[in-house]
Amino acid sequence: MKQYSEFMALVRQKLGSIILLGILLSALSFLFLVSNERNFKVSTDYLVVQNSSNSTDTYALAKSAEYIGRILAEGMRSELFINEVIKTGKVNPEFLPFDKKEKLKNWEKMVRVEQNANLGIISVSVFNDSQRQAAGIAEAVSEVLTTKNNLFRGEGQNIEVRILSGPVVEKNPSLADIIAAAVAGFVFGSFVSVVFIYYKTPGKTKTYGSSAAFGQMGMGQKERMDRSGIFAQDDNYLESLRNLDK
Incomplete structure (x- = not known):
């Protein structure tokens, strides 16, 4: 004492x-925090759904959707996904460095992917100092995920990626952060x-x-x-x- x-x-x-x-x-x-964060953040949530008329096992369908969701989340960090984003025409082809290593490094800082494996939900946040460019990248990501997701999974799988919410544009960092x-x-x-x-x-x-x-x-x-x-x-x-x- x-x-x-x-x-x-x-x-x-x-x-x-x-x-x-x-x-x-x-x-x-x-x-x-202020010096290392970009000025704008665009958030979008996606739901991965597997449709099947031949199976009534909803648990198996849900687990399959979770697995596909993990594959898509990892695929979004690849150079193939970046190239498909550029092909949409919604972004400037030179918005990333030409060097492959630097390109992937900058993409990882610019686009952050979070996944709720239990629900098959993928949350994507795009960060950029330009609100217009951040919104353009988010739209391009949505187009690739919803229309070209077959590039990142096997054939014969009836998978659908739906937009749950967004894109939501907000100032970054937020007051709460x-x-x-x-x-x-x-x-x-x-x-x-x-x-x-x-x-x-x-x-x-x-x-x-x-x-x-x-x-x-x-x-x-x-x-x-x-x-x-x-x-x-x-x-x-x-x-x-x-x-x-x-």
């Missing part, structure tokens, strides 16, 4: 520094400050206490040695040696 009370007293003493570091990391989190980043930065900064106080300050106090105790002990030993005449005996011994030399 004593250590806890001392720790809390130190926290109260350093409260200003704790809050200051929390605000600093909160501001850094905000700047990092900014608040979440700022709060997370403040909490993390405050936590780091408290941990630093917990691990560093007690150790220093202990060291100072040990040094003081050692100093007190040393002074006590010296006084006892003075009182016992040890130093005086040493002086007499040295004086005797000098007399012998004479």
Whole structure:
């Protein structure tokens, strides 16, 4: 309880520094989020449905749709999908670098795919500094998914991809994202400050206490040695040696 009370007293003493570091990391989190995110976001949700008149096993159809959904989600990250998006004519053919590696890297940053495997839903978000270009890419992605999904699955599968919602255009980052980043930065900064106080300050106090105790002990030993005449005996011994030399 004593250590806890001392720790809390130190926290109260350093409260200003704790809050200051929390605000600093909160501001850094905000700047990092704003500088690394594109200005606009276009979101669209798709539902993968497998139609079959020969089977009444709805569970098997649902699992098959989930499997196809995973394949489509992975296929959207491929160069083949990018080329099909360009072929739609809805985007500028030069909106991505010519180098294949850089093209895939930029596409992955620009188009983010999330999948709800249990429901067969694919959520696609397109990020760009231009609202018009972001909307064009989203429309091209929708066209490829709904009309050319057979390029990314096997033949003989009666698969349909439907648009559930969207495209929804919004500013990016959203207010909720900014608040979440700022709060997370403040909490993390405050936590780091408290941990630093917990691990560093007690150790220093202990060291100072040990040094003081050692100093007190040393002074006590010296006084006892003075009182016992040890130093005086040493002086007499040295004086005797000098007399012998004479």
